[in-house]
Amino acid sequence: MTMKAWLFLAFKDLSKRKRETLMVILAITIGVVGPLFTTALNNGMQDAFVGNTINVYTGHMQIQPNTGDTEIAKSESVLSKVTGITGIVGAAPRVNGGVDIESRTEKIGIVMFGIKPSLEEKASTLATTIDHGEFLDDKDKNELLIGTSLSEIMKVDVGDKVLIHYQNKEPVEFRIKGVISTGTFDLDRYAIIGTYDTVKELIGKKEASNIIIRLENPDESLKYKLIIQKETTLPNVKTWQELSAGMAGMIETFGVISSMTSGVSVFVAAIAISLIIYTTVKNKIREIGVLKAIGARGEMIMRIYLAEAVFIGVVGTSLGTIIGLFLIHGMQQNPLVMTPEYGMKLIIMPRISLDSIIAADISILLTCIIGGIYPAIIAARTNIIKAIWGG
Helix, strand or coil: CCCCHHHHCCCCCCCHHHHHHHHHHHHHHHHHHHHHHHHHHHHHHHHHHHHHHHHHHCCCCEEEECCCCCCCCCCHHHHHHCCCCCEEEEEEEEEEEEEEEECCCCCCEEEEEECCHHHHHHHHCCCHEEEEECCCCCCCEEEEEHHHHHHHHHCCCCEEEEEEEEECCEEEEEEEEECCCCCCCCCCCCEEEEEEHHHHHHCCCCCCCEEEEECCCCHHHHHHHHHHHHHHHHHHHHHHHHCCHHHHHHHHHHHHHHHHHHHHHHHHHHHHHHHHHEEEHHHHHHHHHHHHCCCCCHHHHHHHHHHHHHHHHHHHHHHHHHHHHHHHHHHHCEEEEECCCCCCCEEEECCHHHHHHHHHHHHHHHHHHHHHHHHHHHHHHHHHHHHHCCC
């Protein structure tokens, strides 16, 4: 029997069982959509919770003061050495201290950060988080950035003036230049940002509190940790993995849930394809016997039913991939916006890589083939006499 002949028999058999075939294809489609969508959503949550923090707050790497110190000694020299290392996109010093911010109606204790705006544009994505107003300029003096959440609590907006109190010093008046929405509690709710020299003068610091670093390849953070420690002779260098360990644990939990969903989907697909082909074999024992009687070998019979499994798997996987990507694209156009506190916004944009799509499709397709092997073997081993007389 030629390939054309057994493929014809396979498709003819499937066409006679349209309802069962469509139900299995639907099960496989759902089995593909599930892993694709949960993986994309998990990636989006990781970007929202961990990615935002790394991009605007901690950096890919961070140089911190030695144990017991509050400042990095000779921070300008350290910064110069770091920026000269190949593979580092940018580095920026930051200074911080606890202050009170006072508006007409509210007074709250928060952290005040001092930054160098021109360096931040390379070391972080802070400049891209302006909700309204403007980003800071290196020449600014008594200008502030304030988070969306804190601005609502303080009942202030761009152009308003606030007083900044530091210990027993006379309060200093600042004007709000921009409102930022970073998607992090640290900056949207619990901090304000001024220029580096202004904040240093206000809180009485001479050196940077830390230096944040952005890498070309964030996955090489461990490698660059050793390089930076060697170049600067400073031991307290942290990677983004170390700085975001708590959030990474939360994302890992989401990842486990995503993996479990994928596992269930694969299991359902295997059961569905196996049951439909097994039922077909049982209901067509006599037909199988007749095929064998006219010369079809067991190998050819097995090919017929494996072809059915492959066809169903390819159609179900293709439909599932198309529908899954359509849903992901739709959510990318209309991302999920969470507002956990006051004006703070977390934008969850699903994201999936080509590798993840291929992995999901191959696993489901292999499952379909494996699920069809057992009933195909049963069909191939069917005894001719028993099949014809007992079918």
